[in-house]
Amino acid sequence: MKIVTVVRRVPDVEARVEVDGGDVRVSGAAWSLDGMDEYGVEQALRMREGGLDAEVVALAVGPADTEEVLRTALAMGADRARLLVADDADVGDVLARARLLADAIREEGADLVLTGGKQADADSAALGPALAEHLGWPLADWTTHLELDGTQVRAVHDGDAGPETLAFALPAVVTTQQGLAEPRYPTLPNIMKAKRKPLDVADAPPATPVTNVVGRAPERRERARRMLDGSLEDQARELARVLREGAA
Amino acid sequence: MSDTTAEPPTPTPSTQAPSPRTAAPAATPMTRREVEDTFDLDALYTPEERMIRDAVREYVQSELAPHAGEWWREGIFPEHLPRAFGEMGMLGVAIPEAYGGAGATATAYGLVNREVEAADSGLRSFVSVQSSLVMWPILTYGSEDLKKAWLPRLATGEAIGCFGLTEPDAGSDPGAMTTRCKRVGDDWVIRGTKRWITSGTRADVAIIWARDEDSGRVLGFVVETDREGFRAEDIKTKASMRLSVTSELHLDDVAVPDANRLDVVGLKGALSCLSQARFGIAFGVLGAGFATLDEAMHYLEDRPSFGEPLTGKQLVQAKLADMWSDLTKGSLLAYRLGRLKDEGAITPTHISMAKRDNVRAALQAARHARDLLGGNGITTEYGAMRHMSNLETVSTYEGADAVHTLILGRALTGRAAF
Ligand SMILES: Cc1cc2nc3c(=O)[nH]c(=O)nc-3n(C[C@H](O)[C@H](O)[C@H](O)COP(=O)(O)OP(=O)(O)OC[C@H]3O[C@@H](n4cnc5c(N)ncnc54)[C@H](O)[C@@H]3O)c2cc1C
DSSP, X not given: OEEEEEOOEEEOTTOEEEEETTEEEEESOOEEEOHHHHHHHHHHHHHHHTTOOOEEEEEEEESGGGXXXXXXXXXXXXXXXXXXXXXXXXXXXXXXHHHHHHHHHHHHTOSEEEEOSSOTTTOOOOHHHHHHHHHTOOEEEEEEEEEEETTEXXXXXXXXXXXXXXXXXXXXXXXXXXXXXXXXXXXXXXXXHHTTSOEEEEEOOOOOOSSOOOOOOOOOOOOOOOOOOSOHHHHHHHHHHHHHHOOO | OOOSOSOOOOOOOGGGOOOHHHHSOOXXXXXXXXXXXXXXXXXXXXXXXXXXXXXXXXXXXXXXXXXXXXXXXXXOOOTTHHHHHHHHTOSSTTSOGGGTSOOOOHHHHHHHHHHHHHHOHHXXXXXXXXXXXXXXXXXXXXXXXHHHHHHHHXXXXXXXXXXEOOBTTBSSOXXXXXXXXXXXXXXXXXXXXXXXXXXXGGOSEEEEEEEETTTOOEEEEEEETTSTTEEEEEOOOOSSSTTSOXXXXXXXXXXXXXXXXXXXXXXXXXXXXXXXXXXXXXXXXXXXXXXXXXXXXXXXXXXXXXXXXXXXXXXXXXXXXXXXXXXXXHHHHHHHHHHHHHTTOOOHHHHHHHHHHHHHHHHHHHHXXXXXXXXXXXXXXXXXXXXXXXXXXXXXXXXXXXXXXXXXXXXXXXXXXX
């Protein structure tokens, strides 16, 4: 059995993000493995440690220095990693990215794909569903619990109305939700060993973005910052009015 | 960064000062990462060194730093820590994998020290002693049997080690030690008292230095602490390094086999171990120093005085700029020190200069932070006072500041002035 965990690199929490002429620039930061992708790596490792005979492959598409987050996945315990090198600009489009990844996943002959429920940088939850669509496989998104019985999957995920239990067969795509599997810290000996694990780097085939970005601008949300005064009753009345009619 | 040509604001009498929350324009202070690596040393570390540093940082900041103040106040070194450090692979970072270490560079070991000391110097003391003063001498001077018996267990934290050189009446001048050893048949019999020994009462194994009654030379031994005649008790009156265990060891004719003797003769054996630990300290103290700078920056930004956050005051900025510059210079020094060690070109002079100067920079930063936090700066709710008081120990142990000054003086002039 082969589990592919799709991972991305995102700016770490201390990044300084600036919008400059429609372009987003990130500085003052190191890149790190997207936290929700990390749940997927951890889940794969736990299933293997729980006795599942599986190879765990970390897969990413992105600029050459994405290698460092693949090394993190290897240091956590993945067996092998693969990087498809492409400019962020060419694969910024999640659908184009998903197509490249889906081809690689098919080529790997994967049975199960795990990836983050949502991306920490773009705040998009589209990658998992897009992968499932390209592969024509079932999808469990926002998954908090995952069990395999042969090729049968039982997944608990956060549905709109609360937790739902899904049953389906492999191959499948599963996206993570907090609570699935708290990631381990990579240990120092494993970080050193990761250096010796195979990491294939190859240029990604040309990608064709399907969206056309016209411009980018930071979203600004101003708070009204109004203090209510008067008697408690007046304040309560005014608060009720504001809640009903808006603060303007 | 903002330019300096802005119009000076019209002074407002403090009685009319508007509420600081609306008066202070939003400032964009540097992030902790930017402050800590102004000269982009990150680009010079290997990917493994960066990954090790980041993994340890995450572990320390989530699991240790939030509790350090309480542990220090209560004077406890939590029992679970040695195993937890062992699981992370933080004990014996530069020890070969074959003996249970991580097999990483000396620089990586230094970076681990720095991350651990950002939480507390006492935690780093444990790591230093275990790695540099116990595992290193066993690796370097121990027989294959001793290495196999101890190194893997010390690496997992299953076994704890201590290093006994200092005595009640022999600190800066360890050659004045009165602990004696004597060869009796296949054994050596050791007698004496060691004081200020980190992890002493917790230790399963002690590296003990004693003077041979026959040859007059100093010898080192691996002493299992369950041997008859070995006793340890804690020093409980410390106002510094409170979360680290510091003990007195009594060796009352403890007999150890000759196989437990380290293969080195003279005080240089003990001093070579100290060089390993001092190397780590030159990195470690930067963690404590930068932690106090970070804390002060956050505290002062949120604390208005005379109508604006204290970060907007010149006298405050002067202190912050000094802290930042001194610690940054220390980081550059530590980086070079690390690479010299990785290349095998390091000398005791390099180590003395780096230990002395970086401890000074960190201690001065902590003192500034203590001051800048005002009344809150004397509590254990904040780290400044705790770090400051810990760093007083760091200034004394592993070669007191004066001793390193004299080492530098001797190197410079060729005249020993001890
Ligand atoms: C918390 C803690 C943990 C420790 N852990 C260990 C450990 O694990 N193992 C171990 O072996 N030791 C340990 N030590 C001991 C430490 O290394 C000694 O305290 C240190 O070497 C200084 O020795 P001393 O305390 O005897 O001071 P002294 O040597 O008596 O020095 C007193 C003062 O005199 C100054 N001085 C000394 N000589 C000269 C000189 N020639 N000229 C001018 N000034 C001089 C010193 O700088 C200092 O200011 C620890 C100490 C502490 C506080």
